[in-house]
Amino acid sequence: MTSPSHPIYEKLKALNITLPDVAAPAAAYLPFMQTGNLVYLSGHLPKRDGKVITGQLGKNTSTEEGKAAARAVAIDLLGTLQAAAGGDLSRVKRIVKLMSLVNSTADFTDHHLVTNGASELLADVLGEAGKHARSAFGVAQIPLGACVEIELIAELA
Structure with missing residues (x-):
């Protein structure tokens, strides 16, 4: 891991965020795959206290609850990205693409x-x-x- 004084790690500390270890895959896939300088992170699910946050937007989950769950996913993605970067998030040159799948009713549009x-x-x-x-x-x-x-695609230095 890079120095805790690096701005990325200072920001995580200021936000009171501790990055999790990479979770073991729940099926037949890898948590990430690198080709060249690009690293592809498999889809991550939101968790609270180790349990998956369930629900359907537009039915029994509000937009704000969904947004908080997506934030939780981003924290897990950063943990996996840190592992993919050899323990050093300062190697992240850029997040290239994010793809989000939202469990929702047919009339939910947010x-x-x-x-x-x-x-x-x-x-x-x-x-x-x-x-x-x-x-x-x-x-x-x-x-x-x-x-x-x-899921996320990032470029590493």
Whole structure:
């Protein structure tokens, strides 16, 4: 891990965020895969106290609850990204793309606002390097009933 005085780690400390270890995959996939300078992170589900945050936006989960869940996913993604970067988030040159799947009813249309929970945290922690292209989709269901699943592509130095 890089020096705790690096701005990324200072920001995490200021936000009272401790990055988790990489979670073991729940199925037949890897948590991340690197090709060249790009690293692809598999979809991550939101967790609270080790349990998946479930719900369906537009039915039993509010936009603000979904946004908080997306923020929780971004913290887990940063933990996985740190592992992919050899323990050093200062190697992250930029977050290239975020894809967010939101478990929602057919009439829910605020997927972009839910996904802001992840986008805002990444930009807050990584600064300009955290700003990214993204997609946000509504889907009928997500594994384990999670309210959101997010994957990420980053460029490493």
